[in-house]
Amino acid sequence: MPSYNRTQNKLFIIVLCIIFVISSALINFVSAETLNDIILEALRQNPEIQAAEQRWHLYDQRIAPAASLDDPRLSVGLNNYPLDTLETGQTPMTGQVVRLTQNLPFPGKLAAREEIAAQQATWYKETYGEAQLQLIRQVKEAWFGLYLQERTLERTDASLKLLDDLISLTLNRYETGKGVQQEVLKAQVERSILHEKRLAIAQLRSSALASLNTLRNQPPETQVVIPADLAALTHEFSIESLLAAPEEKRPLARAYRSLLAQYMAQQELARLSYYPDFAVGAAYTFRQPNIADDGTDFGSIEFGVNLPLFNKKRRAAEGEAAAAKIMAQKQYEDFLLKTRYAIYDIYGQMKKNRQLISLYDQGILPQARQSMAAAVGAYQVGKISFLALLDTMLTLYKYEVEYFRTIAEHGRSMARLEAEAGLTAGLLAAPPVSENAPDFQPERD
Secondary structure (H helix, E strand, O other): HHHHHHHHHHHHHHHHHHHHHHHHHHOOOOHHHHHHHHHHHHHHHHHHHHHHHHHHHHHHHHHHOOOOOOOOEEEEEEEEOOOOOOOOOOOOOEEEEEEEEEOOOOOOHHHHHHHHHHHHHHHHHHHHHHHHHHHHHHHHHHHHHHHHHHHHHHHHHHHHHHHHHHHHHHHHHOOOOOOHHHHHHHHHHHHHHHHHHHHHHHHHHHHHEEEHHHHHOOOOOOOOOOOOOOOOOOOOOOHHHHOOOHHHHHHHHHHHHHHHHHHHHHHHHHOOOOOOEEEEEEEEEEEEOOOOOOOOEEEEEEEEOOOOOOOOHHHHHHHHHHHHHHHHHHHHHHHHHHHHHOOOOOOOHHHHHHHHHHHHHHHHHHHHHHHHHHHHHHHOOOOOHHHHHHHHHHHHHHHHHHHHHHHHHHHHHHHHHHHHHOOOOOOOOOOOOOOOOOOOOOOOO
16 A cells, blocks of 8 residues: 555656646747857758859859950951962062951940849849748758657656556555556556657657758757747747738749849840941951062951841740730739738738737646646545546647647747748747736737
C-alpha cells in the first residue's frame, strides 16, 4: 500500500510540473535575433538569390552598349592602279585611300534602345528584390514549421512520460486488486498509438529542419535553435493600408511597371524605324607624281542614308510592340487584383488565428489543465475511472498541439501577408495575450 501511495503522489507531482512548465513558458518573447540571423544568412548564401542578383547585373551591363553608337569604320584602299604595270605614278587617278565612316541612327532611336535596355535591367532588378522577399517568406514559414514540430515533439514526449506513469499506476492497482486488466491494456494501447505519432512527428521535424537549412544553403542536419514558445505576433497595419501597399512596396509590381515602360519604348522604336538612318564619312587619297601633275592629294566627304522602303516588317514590329504593351498592362492589373485578394484572405485568417490564440490562452488551455489536475486527484480517491483520466489527458494533449499549431499558422500567415504586401520588416513579437489585451480587429473607417 505505501508503494501504491508513493506512485500516486509521484504521478500527481509530475502532472503539476508539466502544467507549470507549459504555463510559465507562455510568457516568453520571440527570439527575433535568431530568426533574423537565419534570414540574413539565407539572403547571403541562397544560390537562387545569388543567381537572380547576377542576372540583374548581367542586364544592367547591357544599358551602355544599347545607348552607344556603332564603332566608326576605318578602311584603306588602293585606287585606280593600272593592271598591266601596277605603277603608282603612271596615271593621274592612282592613289592610296584612307576612309573613315560613321553610322548615325535617326534621332530618338538610340534613346529608345537605351530605355528598352534600362527597363529590362529594372525588371531583373525588381525580380531579384521579389526573390528576396519570397525567400524571407519561405524562411519564416519553414521556421514556424520547425517550431510547431519541435513543440509537438516535446508535448508528445511529456505525454508519453505521463502515460508510462499511468501504466505503472494501473499495474499497481491491478496487482492489488483495485484495478482491472482492461485499464492496463487500454493504457498500453494508447501509449503505442502515441509512440507511433511521435515517430511521424520526429520525421516531420527532420523534414522541416532540412527545408529551413536548404533555404540558407546549409547541410540538412544543421541544428537550429527555436524559442521554447512564441507569443502571438501583431502588426500595426490596417486592411486598407495593406491593400494599398503592393502597388508601391511590392518589387514585382514595380517590375510589371518597368515591363510596361519597356514595351512603350519598344513601340516608340518601332515608330522611329520608318525614318532613315544616316552615314557620314571622310576620305583622303595619297597620290604620287605622275604625267598629269605633281601628285596633289585628294580629300572627300561622304554622306549616306538608307531607304526604308519595305515596311511590312516595320508594321509587324509596331503591332508586336502595341500588343506587348497591352499584355503588360493587363498582367499588371491581374497581379494587383490577385494580390489584393490574397491580402484580404490572409488578413482574415490572421484575425481568426489571433482570436483562437486568445481563446486557447485565456480559456481552453487553463480549463484543460485544471481538468487534468482535478482528474488526477479524483482518480487517486477512486471517484473517476481510469478511462476518464486517460481521456482527460489525451484531450489536454490535443489542445496543446492545436495551440502550437495555431501560433505557427498565425506566424506563417504574417509571413505570407508581409510578402504579399511587400513588407520586409523583421519579425516582431508582442507579449502573450492577456485579459487586458485588445482583440485582434482590423481598423475601420
